[in-house]
Amino acid sequence: MFTGIVEELGSIAARDGARLRIAAGRVLEGVGLGDSTAVNGCCLTVVAFDTAEGWWEADVSDETYARTNIGSLEPGDVVNLERPVRLEDRLGGHLVQGHVDAVGEIVDAVPDLRIRIPRELMRYVVEKGSITVDGISLTVVKPLDDGFTVAVIPHTSAVTTLGVKGPGALVNIEVDVMAKYTERLLEGQLAALAASAGATIALPIQES
Incomplete structure (x- = not known):
């Protein structure tokens, strides 16, 4: 979980198939294998890093490349970086999952x-x-x-x-x-009401 408060600007150092290397500084403080870091709002997992040289790597799935702007990034491109929020941290923005819609x-x-x-x-x-x-x-x-x-x-x-x-x-x-959670809860409640009344209730919130 993140807050949407960018900690630093990193850059794409290299891209080799599914492996993405990102140059960074601050987000490497206390980093460990398996940690999560948001790259342009997309939650990625640290699979390798070198704090001395200032980089970390993530494996990016084809789905993530296709559904986010991560797929269009090239070496040298600048990216927003944020580490996950801790329970003792201030929630300066809002609750962000790192799951791009x-x-x-x-x-x-x-x-x-x-x-x-x-x-x-x-x-x-x-x-x-x-x-x-x-x-x-x-x-x-x-x-x-x-x-x-x-x-x-x-x-x-x-x-x-x-x-x-x-x-x-x-x-x-x-x-x-x-x-999204509110919509899902309302869908269930209205569906139950409709079933008990033997009718269909339309949800204006679903109109796009």
């Missing part, structure tokens, strides 16, 4: 960031709600028909990849997991 596209760059996402995710996007973009916890300013806008402050631009990404760039999107 879809890839979005930047329409307008920072500071008035606009991102286009698949319409089926729009039911989880609400004004002033939380959303994760490339591992960054952000607050939605305005939901749109096919995406949303975010006001990005200069500090966030400076310490994350949003400061260097322009229109057309692909970003990983993770919607708020609490919204």
Whole structure:
């Protein structure tokens, strides 16, 4: 579990098939084999590392390459890095699983960031709600028909990849997991009510 507060900017050092090597510094402090680290909001497992040389490696599945922007990364590309949250840490952003829901596209760059996402995710996007973009916890300013806008402050631009990404760039999107749990609970309750009443109850929340 993560918080969406990026700890540092790393870079892709090498890519060899399923193996990805990432140059980093801060996230290597106390690192161990099997630890998790979020790369652009995608949770990856540390399978090798060298703290002296400043790198760690992860094996990336074909599914992850296909469903995230990890597949488009090349050596030299900058990435957002975050270690998992600990129970004693401050929750500076919001609860982030590191499970990417879809890839979005930047329409307008920072500071008035606009991102286009698949319409089926729009039911989880609400004004002033939380959303994760490339591992960054952000607050939605305005939901749109096919995406949303975010006001990005200069500090966030400076310490994350949003400061260097322009229109057309692909970003990983993770919607708020609490919204998905709420939807699932309501589905079960309304289905039970419908069954007991012998009728079908439509869920407006499912419309996209």
